[in-house]
Amino acid sequence: MKKNRHFNDNQIQDKSKIPFRLNLLFFIVFILFAILIFKLGDVQLQHGKEYQEEVDQTKLLSISTPVQRGLIYDSRGLVLAGNKASNAIMYTRGLNIDRSKMYETAVNLGKYISVDPGYLSKLNCAEFYLSNKSNHESMLTQMPKKFKVDSKNKALNPDAIENNLVKFTINQNLTFTSKQKQEASIFKSMESAYPLSTVYLKTNELTDKEIAKVNEHLLELPGVSVGAYWIRENTTNPTISGVLGSVTSHKQGLPKDEINSLLAQGYARNDSVGVSFLEQGYEKILKGSKKVSQIELSTNNQIISQKTIYPGQIGGSLNLTINSKFQNDVSYALKSTLESIVNGGYAGKCDGAYAVVMNPNSGAIYAMAGVNRDLKTGKITYNPLGVMNKAYVMGSSVKGAMVMGGLMSGAISTNNNVLPDEAIRLPGTRSKGSVYPEGTFSSLSATQALEVSSNIYMMRLAMKESNAKYVPGTSMSVDKNSFQRLRMYFNEFGLGVKTGIDLPGEITGLVGSSYNEEGQLLTGSLMDLSYGNYDSYTTLQMAQYISTIANNGYRMKPYIVQSIQQIENDGSKGPIIFSNKPQVLNKINASQSQFDLVKAGLHDVVYGSGNLQVDGWRTGLAMKDLPYEISAKTGTSESIAPDGTPILNESLVSFAPSKNPQIAMAIVFPGLNNVSYQNLPSIPVPIQIANQIYKIFGKYYPNGVN
Secondary structure (H helix, E strand, C coil): CHHHHHHHHHHHHHHHHHHHHHHHHHHHHHHHHHHHHHHHHHHHHHCHHHHHHHHHHHHEEEEEECCCCCCEECCCCCEEEEEEEEEEEEEECCCCCCHHHHHHHHHHHCCCCCCCCCCCCHHHHHHHHHCCHHHHHHHHHHCCHHHCECCCCCECCHHHHHHHHHHHHHCCCCCCCHHHHHHHHHHHHHHCCCCCCEEEEECCCCCHHHHHHHHHCHHHCCCEEEEEEEEEEECCCHHHHHHHCCECCCCCCCCHHHHHHHHHCCCCCCCCCECCHHHHHCHHHHCCECEEEEEEECCCCCEEEEEEEECCECCCEEEECCCHHHHHHHHHHHHHHHHHHHHCCCCCCCCEEEEEEECCCCCEEEEEEEEEECCCCCCEEECCCHHHHCEECCHHHHHHHHHHHHHHHCCCCCCCCCEECCCECCCCCCCECCCCCCCCCCEECHHHHHHHCCHHHHHHHHHHHCCCEEECCCEEECCCCHHHHHHHHHHHCCCCCCCCCCCCCCCCCCCCCCECCCCCECHHHHHHHHCCCCCCEEHHHHHHHHHHHHCCCEEECCECEEEEEEECCCCCEEEEEEECCCCEEEECCCCHHHHHHHHHHHHHHHHCCCCHHHHCCCCCHHHCCCCCCCEEEEEEEEEECCCCCEEEEEEEEEEECCCCCCEEEEEEEEEEECCCHHHCCCCCHHHHHHHHHHHHHHHHCCCCCC
């Protein structure tokens, strides 16, 4: 009995331990569940939004596509550079999309559209062929073992084997059908896209049937879409089209020499971009803001949906200062005059003719006209950019700046400016005189020297500025900085420096040597520089220089963009977002009386001073009957063509009306026949053109200008 009782006590004792263990287990489970619930609550409530955004970011990404480019208008609102809308087939490359996927899409798309395959290199063909997995495996099997191992018979890394496979495939001389070539071309365009960028696959001659077929099969064409493409259309007027510049097509894409810089600015490789002149200079304005779309990616990084979150902003449009009809008429006047002197046997080595018409008070360009003549074929073409990228020795038309420099330096004054008119005789060279016979005048004042275009006066003035010690026929010594001093004054008026025009490609001209090979100062060349027969300048520089005199000393920055205007997405004109304000580059440190003296001399060039002896030699007589009161300076420089032929460069600068200048002009005809003075045309060629331009100006601006 006792034994049994003892057994039962043990059983009871063991049974009492079981609920405790279960309770402990349940407690532990409870604690774990509590921790789990706490963590879930923390994730959901405390950090839920943050984690959800992170998840969304991995699925929703943004891409951008180009918008319509801004337009370019002339001063009257005529469209010079516009856009033509075209339907387009586009491809947006997803993340981690390999070549085999793009191959499948290219082959499928090739069933519904036809494209011009264009140029396909052997490399393009090989890469397309190998993007087919079956072709890749077959070609890899055919490739000899030596292309898969190194010199020690050790297997090459996969990249090296792949490079060798491409080379091996190229050497197989693959032949493609016409359809395969089109597929390869589509593949080539698709492959040019980097992840999440969009490229155009077809932009022209896209038929309604092709669009319908592509839209119908978009589900089997991942990344492909139908959209709009804008083709740049420039005016067909050749007198101004060169100023506008050019834009690359999507096939050309970004220029190779700027690709890295442009990619860093957010461009895609096949974006259209301005590559010259206005299109390039105002690229940031014209390109607009890209359309932004949000795309949703599947788990395998395929694009499954796309929606617009920002429609983009059409590029800003440019309103020019140039009246295209005035530009056209000025250009035609240059061309017809050049043709007439060619037919008359006076053209010689003349390679073109150039003219700039601008507002001297603001710097606004009304016309920048030019024609180019091919000396081999004789063909004459329009070249408006020649006014800023071609430089010539201009001759006496720079003498206004020379006299201003003499006044500013103190070499002469408004009350004391008479210099002897005796030719300069230096050793080893013929005497340096003027166009009129030596001895015609014993002395001249500054205004008289401008009127009769005295070279002697300018040389005497340079000698005074340079502290020259001169013994006729034997020697002349001048300050070492004499060239620098004369050029400094020329530069202040814009001669020999860039004008600052809002166009790329401007040159400064050529500066002649100051010293010979022995290090001796070229005093004879210093004399030539003083009357415009040494350094070369552009036509635009000449226009800026004469404008600076016309407006009493303000060197204005030339510009051809008057304002920038927003264009609404419906194509209508929006508000003006920028207006070009006149910009002073530098102010000439000279008195009004000094400017008045020089301007009086330029006025006398046309109308004379009343001194019959002097007036008989004035050079601008043929402009006196124009409806405007003109101030002008003619110029003729002698030089040698590359083949040794003596030539003349004829130029003219002028402004009108003399007392309230509203228009300034520079004209040059280089390389004309160097004939005797008696055989020169009765009216110099630049004056013939100036007379025409002033009359044309009156036609388009009958009330003057603002």
